[in-house]
Amino acid sequence: MRLMPRTGLAALVVAGTALLAGATPALADGGTPTPVPSTANRTATPAPAEDARDATPAPAKATTAPSAVPSQVGVVPRGGADTGVGEPSEGHGGLIGGGAAAAFAAAGTGFYVVRRRRATGA
Amino acid sequence: MSPLSRRALILSALAAPLLTGCAGDPAEPAAGGAAARKPGTSSAPSGPAARPLARSVPVRLRIAAIGVDTPVMRLGLAADGGVRVPPVEEHDRAGWYENSPTPGQTGPSVILAHVTVGAYGDGVFRHLDRLRRGDRIGARLENGTTAEFAVTEVTTVAKAEFPTEKVYGNVDRPELRLITCGGPRSGDGYRDNVIVFAALTAGER
Numbered sequence: 001m002r003l004m005p006r007t008g009l010a011a012l013v014v015a016g017t018a019l020l021a022g023a024t025p026a027l028a029d030g031g032t033p034t035p036v037p038s039t040a041n042r043t044a045t046p047a048p049a050e051d052a053r054d055a056t057p058a059p060a061k062a063t064t065a066p067s068a069v070p071s072q073v074g075v076v077p078r079g080g081a082d083t084g085v086g087e088p089s090e091g092h093g094g095l096i097g098g099g100a101a102a103a104f105a106a107a108g109t110g111f112y113v114v115r116r117r118r119a120t121g122a
Numbered sequence: 123m124s125p126l127s128r129r130a131l132i133l134s135a136l137a138a139p140l141l142t143g144c145a146g147d148p149a150e151p152a153a154g155g156a157a158a159r160k161p162g163t164s165s166a167p168s169g170p171a172a173r174p175l176a177r178s179v180p181v182r183l184r185i186a187a188i189g190v191d192t193p194v195m196r197l198g199l200a201a202d203g204g205v206r207v208p209p210v211e212e213h214d215r216a217g218w219y220e221n222s223p224t225p226g227q228t229g230p231s232v233i234l235a236h237v238t239v240g241a242y243g244d245g246v247f248r249h250l251d252r253l254r255r256g257d258r259i260g261a262r263l264e265n266g267t268t269a270e271f272a273v274t275e276v277t278t279v280a281k282a283e284f285p286t287e288k289v290y291g292n293v294d295r296p297e298l299r300l301i302t303c304g305g306p307r308s309g310d311g312y313r314d315n316v317i318v319f320a321a322l323t324a325g326e327r
Contacts, residue, residue: 072229073290074221078203080281084303084312085210085240
């Protein structure tokens with residue numbers, strides 16, 4: 001009968017210790033000098049570092065992956081499309097034609113004047 | 123505050139976010155008129171995506187909403203690296219860019235046509251910018267199948283800022299792009315490109 005309270009007390013102590021031991025690493029953030037948190041810190045430190053190292057190549061793979069996928073469009077054209085012809089294009093054609101005709105007319109007039117001068121001995 | 127007015131206050135507080143959500147959807151184009159259509163994400167058409175079709179060159183294009191029913195020719199690349207367009211004399215036809223998938227294949231199939239062609243007047247895609255989300259486009263293929271598409275987005279962008287990746291980039295379903303010119307004229311041409319994005323809804327014989 002006397003053993004029961006003692007066993008109960010021991011069980012309480014064990015339970016309390018277990019609780020504390022379980023809670024300590026969770027609360028430790030590197031500032032506690034006890035060996036338990038420090039080892040926890042040492043083991044915890046490489047973990048994120050490894051994660052970071054693992055994470056670094058992942059985006060690199062992600063960025064290189066699409067370039068490896070063949071393009072659905074064999075050759076991608078440069079820029080937009082010139083799918084509209086305005087009316088001024090005909091206007092330019094008329095201007096160019098008119099200019100050429102005027103030049104021919106001037107040359108012809110000059111040739112005629114020279115011939116007339118030579119013919120009259122001027 | 124009376125219980126009635128308190129209840130009204132609670133109800134109005136609950137309804138406010140709902141009303142804001144309806145009004146604040148910029149992706150939804152307004153029905154009719156010149157809706158503000160910014161280049162944005164291509165939204166999926168309503169209904170399930172259709173299965174991709176076998177490769178077959180397009181021979182005819184039909185867009186009932188803007189009265190287009192035209193033969194389709196093949197277009198390649200120009201010497202400057204840009205896409206060729208149908209000759210001015212053949213302003214009554216559209217052209218399929220032969221380095222893009224055929225309509226109905228997985229990927230962006232590209233079809234171009236003129237908006238205007240100088241003395242020849244209106245081009246086949248004169249009213250392309252009038253298309254609205256959900257409008258139907260039919261591309262008849264050489265093998266007798268018709269690839270049916272539904273418009274998902276219509277956008278007008280400056281040629282200088284042409285969204286190459288969005289137009290020619292890979293996609294995970296059969297899609298179609300219709301391209302013509304638009305916006306104000308500058309010199310002999312136009313400043314902008316009108317681009318219609320569409321997704322396959324059906325392929326039938």
